């Protein structure tokens with residue numbers, strides 16, 4: 001009897017899992033279910049090339065239209081999975097029908113955290129998570145003159161940069177006292193702050209929004225009020241609990257998985273944004289929200305199903321593009337003890353090397369793609385330069401990679 005793998009979610013993780021299974025010779029059925037009606041596409045370009053008008057909808061698709069048929073991947077679009085019955089090895093679909101599985105891969109990602117005022121989700125605030133959101137935002141941005149963006153994180157700031165390119169007046173409101181504080185050191189926050197300011201963004205830091213009325217009037221905790229045409233927000237994501245609620249799948253801010261992406265139910269795997277895993281680079285359990293993580297965890301789950309297990313142990317990496325600034329992050333800087341800046345003679349080009357107990361744990365590179373690639377190799381090989389080598393711009397760090 002042929003086995004059936006059902007994959008819930010056709011984002012970065014889900015599509016990769018289906019492809020890897022086929023590439024690795026899986027001969028059974030693959031059912032790839034997406035609650036979105038659009039053919040599977042990449043998410044990072046939504047807040048970059050797509051909304052900038054530089055990439056078309058077609059250009060951001062993962063695969064050509066016939067890929068799924070050609071590879072016998074049963075792609076079901078516009079279908080939501082409502083429940084998982086682990087005892088019966090069955091899922092329930094939005095039309096009430098049931099589908100059996102031998103292996104289940106949950107790749108459902110995360111969804112936007114919404115702003116609540118007076119105990120209610122505020123209306124007429126637009127968030128970006130999927131292609132439908134992008135189309136709505138595209139329509140709203142074009143006629144707007146003044147756009148307020150709540151949240152000075154990656155997505156909020158990418159939206160600010162592209163709205164500036166569209167010659168809009170832009171205000172960013174951030175509760176913290178600096179941009180991207182959760183993930184970046186002060187030196188990098190400052191470059192992004194200075195660049196956004198230089199492009200004309202009004203930055204309100206250390207300020208919270210206490211109410212948004214009719215998507216037009218924004219009340220701040222310092223008593224001030226802003227009037228605007230459009231409110232966008234990027235204030236983080238959460239993993240929906242709906243799918244695993246009332247099931248016996250362990251959940252703790254995400255589906256809890258082992259190093260092979262298996263949940264506590266051995267034939268139920270979770271990958272990508274929705275998977276809470278022990279990360280050997282962070283040395284703790286967490287969820288990562290990145291393409292790298294979704295893609296690499298998909299390969300791990302597929303390899304386990306194919307009986308050739310490889311444990312998840314890849315260097316985390318991420319990127320953001322804003323104006324001429326391209327920031328690439330390798331490793332996880334959480335818990336660092338010392339951060340050393342390796343400054344290139346050119347402006348806005350440097351890398352920050354993070355050390356814990358004399359060991360390199362992460363590198364953030366600003367407009368230094370070669371540093372980023374070397375960092376990924378150094379971290380993967382567990383090779384640590386000394387702090388003196390990092391400080392010495394003439395020392396070639398990639399020489400450490402040569403045997």
Ligand SMILES: Cc1cc2nc3c(=O)[nH]c(=O)nc-3n(C[C@H](O)[C@H](O)[C@H](O)COP(=O)(O)OP(=O)(O)OC[C@H]3O[C@@H](n4cnc5c(N)ncnc54)[C@H](O)[C@@H]3O)c2cc1C
Pocket residue numbers: 008009010011012013014033034035036043044045046047079080081082107108109110128129130155243271272273274288289290291292294317318319320321
């Ligand atoms: C605007 C934007 C910009 C980003 N930029 C970057 C970047 O520059 N670099 C980077 O590394 N990462 C970036 N990310 C994050 C990255 O896209 C995610 O980490 C990645 O998509 C996670 O992949 P995933 O497979 O876990 O989930 P997703 O790609 O989100 O896919 C999950 C899919 O599952 C579907 N789904 C959910 N529940 C169900 C259900 N019950 N039934 C059926 N289908 C369901 C969802 O609709 C979705 O299509 C960005 C994200 C966004 C939104």
